[in-house]
Amino acid sequence: MLVRPALLPSWPPSPEELFGREGPLVLEIGFGDGRFTAELAKAHPDWLILGAEVSAASVHRALRRLRREGIGNVRLYLGEGPFALRNLVPDRGLRRVIVNFPDPWPKKRHQERRLLQESFFRRLSRKLAEGGDLLLTTDHEAYFRFALEEAGRTGLFRVAVAPPPEAHLRTKYALKWKEAGRAFFHAVFTKVAEDETPWPPLRRYEMAHALLEGSLPEALSLEKTPVPVAGGVAVFLEVVRGERGFYVLTHVEEEDLTQDLLLEVRPSARGVYAGVGRFGSPLITEGVKEAVRALVARLASMGLRVVQDHT
Template sequence: MLVRVGECPFPLDPAPEVLEVGFGDGRFTAALARLHPQRRILGAEVSAASVARAIRRFRREGIANVVVYHGQATFALRNLVAPRSLKQVYVNFPDPWPKAKHQENRLLRREFFRRLSTRLAEGGELLLTTDHEAYWRFAQDEALASGLYTVETPPPPPHHLTTKYALKWKEQGRSFYHAVFRKKGEDPDPWPPLPRYPMPHALMSGKLPLLESFPKTVVRFEGGTAVLLEAARALPEGYYFLTHLDEEDLVQDVLLEARPSAHGLYVGLARFGAPLATPGVKAAVAWLVGFLEGQGLKVIQRSY
């Protein structure tokens, strides 16, 4: 049920036909799954607590046609969804980012609509429901500016107003706004999934030093940053290095490791947690290898 991006194929197979962005506690998703039991639904959510609550709900209610991704919807759309496969995308009560200086964080911008067009089937649609009128109008302007959608603004369907936030806002007497963005064209850029890399690592010779202290280090690379936070002793000998990676549409906390192997000291990405090998991981491994070279170790082989 939970997608592990380091282990799953890009795109998912079988391909999702429905995507819900920001599913919260999963009540709308569960209702949608019961309404369309023959459709495979992908939910994307950034909140770990919401993901846990939704998975418990799906298991409790016997929902079997939903897969869950913990992370940004743009990453899921690009890598987990096959071209021209989506019939519907649901975006219920997205963060409106109301301040002008934060509007670049809004999901429903022109670039997103262009990219979405490559994943929607012919006539596929995005359905937006929100209590924020300015965002509702903003999304319409952005979709129309892409030239790839028709836009309709009917009243919100009643079942769209059963989400946690809809019920909360209804009690407060707020107004609701709805829009249907239907694909009429497709962007020429196919927006292919990210390339898959083998596990980045190096083999080194020499004695691993005792690291009584390890400096928190920020590694900058094109497209993001890697932060090596701390080192922890691994038994019987070796170290783990907790590393936070922030790349385009993807945030990961991974473990790098330095440990003896049959071919020398292995320095690279640990498999714990099924991480995705990315340019950021390669940059972090390269820094760690350089750090250990500074401690007197020699590189036998580089694979990153």
């Protein structure tokens, strides 16, 4: 099953809502083609496994594998692992997190993109149950040492370095690196304390639009200048004139969430509608609302008057 956050009734959902039953909840970040995920699910049929992966092609391959093998205790999410951790996992609800061969971002200027940083470990501590753990396996020694230092800086985890379990060496990348003769590094980070800073789920809204009085403009020009939004940025990438009005391809980046969505400017029964289009069922977040506000402000500068504002 593929998890669609926009369709979930609540954040974070309970295991019952996601899986149809209760059980130990395990999060795998970066499951690749799903071969390890499938093996884990079959070895622990009582576990409820939530997988997060940023590659759509990998999610498709993993989903086909799970269906082919008749595995029912796995749910897949297409997106960033921290987003899944924050919004799809209850506080103290996780038994384990598994991170196999994460992107090491080896260049110094890219290290801020690494997953296993101090801020991640602090937030993870709020999601792990008492005694819960994170298992890391990697072939990149520098990243491995980096993760150990970042976790140690929090004082919230007991760290044990050990040879990787054999099952963790049967992933796609492990098999590739094993043939290349690379060494592997493995550590278990066990929660011993909890960070005090709350980490509430991302706030969602039902709507983001406005109704304006006036005529639909003949042309709509939007600068590609970034629009600051809460925790990120929005950019109007392209404006296209269609039969019903204008479609604005918009890129919105927020903490742990990146969306490309369509905004619309079109006539309606009650005036000119400016807001989020239905295409793709985007999440209506504060960043999306701020992008709509910028669009509405541009229309107001062209002489339209806002009569209803749901931004």
